[in-house]
Amino acid sequence: MSYSYSNAERAQILVEALPYIKKHSGKIVVIKYGGNAMINETLKQQVMEDIVLLWHVGVKIVLVHGGGPEINDLMKRLGKKAEFVDGLRVTDKETIDIVQMVLAGKVNNTLVNLLQMQGGNALGLSGADGHLIKCKIKDPRLGFVGEVTEVNEKPVLDLLEKGYIPVVSTVGCDDQGNAYNINGDTAAACIAGALKAETFILMTDVPGILRDKDDDKTLIPAVTVAETKRLKEEGVIAGGMLPKVKCCEDAIEKGVKNVIIMDGRVPHSILMELLTDEGAGTMVTGE
Ligand SMILES: Nc1ncnc2c1ncn2[C@@H]1O[C@H](COP(=O)(O)OP(=O)(O)O)[C@@H](O)[C@H]1O
C-alpha cells in the first residue's frame, strides 16, 4: 500500500519515530512468529520488512518461529493424520522427522532468505545448534514433544554481537541426541527469558487479550501479571489464550520487561507497537 504524503509529512513521521528508535536501539527484542500470520505471503513480507527496519536502526532482533500449519500440510501430503492433545502435537518417530524437515529445514531457510532479500543479515539455527535448547520428554503419551530443561543463550548472544538476526526453529534435543518438537510459544518464551529480553512479542490471530473474546473492541491494552491471574480466575482468559498468557508470565518471571500479545494479521503491527505511541495488542508487564 502506498500513501500520498508530502515529503514534509514523511519527514515528520520519521522524526516522530526518533524517541522510540532511541528507546529500543541496542535492546534485545524476541519475536515469536507462527500460525496463520505466516501463511499469508503479503503479511509475511511485511513482518520481514518490519524486522529488517528495526535491525537497521540497531534493535537486536531474535526471530523465533513455529510453522504448525506447514507441518500439518506436509503430514497430509504424506498421508499422516495430525493429532493434538491440549494443543500439543502428538509426535511419533515419523512425525519428529517431519517436524525437523519443516521447521529446521524449509521454514527456517525461507525466513532467513526473506530477511536477506530485504537487506538484513540473518542466520538460521535450530534449538539443537550450540546446545541452545535442551529438553526432556514432556509426557510419554505425546511422544517426542519436548519440555525445555535448559537454554544456552550464548550462541544467540554471539550472533547478535556479530550483527546477525538469529532465526531460531523450535526443535530441541536431549543429551542422547534425540530431537524433540517444542511448542513455538513455549520455546520463544524460554529463549526470551534466558536472554532477559527488553521486549517479547507473541504474534497471534486475535488482537490481544480481549475482555469478551468474541468482540475485538474489548481489547485490554495493558495488564500486569497480577491482573492476568485475576482474569484467569474470572474465566475471561480461557482456551488457547491460557497457555499464551502462561508463556508471558514465565518470560516476565525470568526477567523480560514487557511482553506484547499482538495480532499478526495486522500489517506492520510490530512497527506500530515499537515505533509509534499507538501501540498494538496487549502489553503484559510485571507491575
Ligand atoms: N480473553 C481472551 N482474549 C482473546 N482470545 C481468547 C481469550 N480467551 C480465549 N481466547 C481464545 O484464544 C485463542 C488464541 O489462542 P490460539 O488460537 O491457540 O492462538 P495461536 O493459534 O496464535 O497459537 C483465540 O482464538 C480465542 O478463541
Ligand SMILES: CC(=O)N[C@@H](CCC(=O)OP(=O)(O)O)C(=O)O
Ligand atoms: C509440540 C507442538 O505442538 N509443536 C508445534 C511446533 C510448531 C508451532 O508451535 O507452530 P505455530 O507457532 O505455528 O503454532 C507443532 O508441532 O505444531
